[in-house]
Amino acid sequence: MLTDTKIKNTKAEGKSRKLFDAGGLFLMLMPGKDGETHKRWRFKFTYDGKEKLLALGTYPAVSLVEARKRRNAARALLDDKIDPTAERKAEKEQTKLRLANTFSALADDWFETKQGGWSGRYAVDTRKLLERELVPELGNRALADITPRELLALLRKIERRDAPAIAEKVLNIAGQILRHGVLTGPLESDPSRDLRGALKSREVKHHARLTEAEMPEFLAKLEDYTGAPVTSIAMRLLLLTAVRTQELRFAQWPEIDTEARVWRIPKERMKSRHEHIVPLSHQAVAAFEDLHQRTENRPYAFPNEHHPSSKPMSENAVLFGLYRLGYHSRLTGHGFRSMFSTIAHESGLFDSRAIELQLAHSDKDKIRAIYNAALYLKERTKLMQWWADRLDELLAKKHQKVISIEARRR
Numbered sequence: 001m002l003t004d005t006k007i008k009n010t011k012a013e014g015k016s017r018k019l020f021d022a023g024g025l026f027l028m029l030m031p032g033k034d035g036e037t038h039k040r041w042r043f044k045f046t047y048d049g050k051e052k053l054l055a056l057g058t059y060p061a062v063s064l065v066e067a068r069k070r071r072n073a074a075r076a077l078l079d080d081k082i083d084p085t086a087e088r089k090a091e092k093e094q095t096k097l098r099l100a101n102t103f104s105a106l107a108d109d110w111f112e113t114k115q116g117g118w119s120g121r122y123a124v125d126t127r128k129l130l131e132r133e134l135v136p137e138l139g140n141r142a143l144a145d146i147t148p149r150e151l152l153a154l155l156r157k158i159e160r161r162d163a164p165a166i167a168e169k170v171l172n173i174a175g176q177i178l179r180h181g182v183l184t185g186p187l188e189s190d191p192s193r194d195l196r197g198a199l200k201s202r203e204v205k206h207h208a209r210l211t212e213a214e215m216p217e218f219l220a221k222l223e224d225y226t227g228a229p230v231t232s233i234a235m236r237l238l239l240l241t242a243v244r245t246q247e248l249r250f251a252q253w254p255e256i257d258t259e260a261r262v263w264r265i266p267k268e269r270m271k272s273r274h275e276h277i278v279p280l281s282h283q284a285v286a287a288f289e290d291l292h293q294r295t296e297n298r299p300y301a302f303p304n305e306h307h308p309s310s311k312p313m314s315e316n317a318v319l320f321g322l323y324r325l326g327y328h329s330r331l332t333g334h335g336f337r338s339m340f341s342t343i344a345h346e347s348g349l350f351d352s353r354a355i356e357l358q359l360a361h362s363d364k365d366k367i368r369a370i371y372n373a374a375l376y377l378k379e380r381t382k383l384m385q386w387w388a389d390r391l392d393e394l395l396a397k398k399h400q401k402v403i404s405i406e407a408r409r410r
Contacts, residue, residue, distance in 0.1 A: 012037040025071040101186040104139040110180040209335030216398035231321040240284040242340040245333035251301040279381035281388035354379040
């Protein structure tokens, strides 16, 4: 039987030697080029009539006590008619497979599978969120090792940055990726499923907008806007069309038919993933014609101020334009849509479904959504002309008020 003292004091002395313990366990002593003796545990056994060796580790990393435990575990496998070397090989393959199935690998597969159905902007934003929030924490983790507690810790870290909206997005994306893993095979279950409702509740903040009573003053200021003409037109067209800022920024001239008075926004740029038909009022057509004289030779109808030949208008251009008009924290580009929706619904003149369709709000029934696009086009054309005329009326009220005040002064 071996002892730690004997193991420590015995050297290879220029040639390989074996120190035997018991039950097939021995320590192989091998001389190294550095003059040191390398000591490796081996277990000798017979299986199916053949003599075999099983490596159990190196000394002193694996102590004598631990080596005996490993030998006993191997003997237990033999008692169950299992070859320890085959079991070791299977474990290594399983480990290799587990390490190959990392979160990063699954995330890449999910992204490639899904991005064809996304807008370019959404794909870019999703990839950025992946690389910034999920990959640094989970990228090299084997899928089978990821736990709900680990995911929750990641989300809590984001919440501590006072970014609850980001935490929600990260949970949503992580859940989609992990469910993709369940569907495609690497995962048995989704560890994020138990985290629904685990995030801190956050106050819902509505997009800043104006009331109808505040609009005449805003329209008058917009009429006198002294900033970049393209930004001024962008704000006017956001009002006149009720589209999303992103849908406007990436507009290209082939989409816009001023003669037919229609703008067809391709499905790739729409949140609903359907082509969106925007009827153009006479006022919207005039705004587009004014814009065309300024940017007709650019790839985007609203070109970037610094990179006009390659990029669309900055996502902050409209917001900064509103700041310039004095509406910081009082109005956003999305607020135009809210204003349109509220006033149009309160008018009682139009079918609410036509208003919602004009706003391109997603219809859960895709077949019905396509049907409605044709069914309500005539009514939406009337709606958008009514809206443009209503804006003109509100502006006229402001001018009449100013004229009235000046008349009284005279």
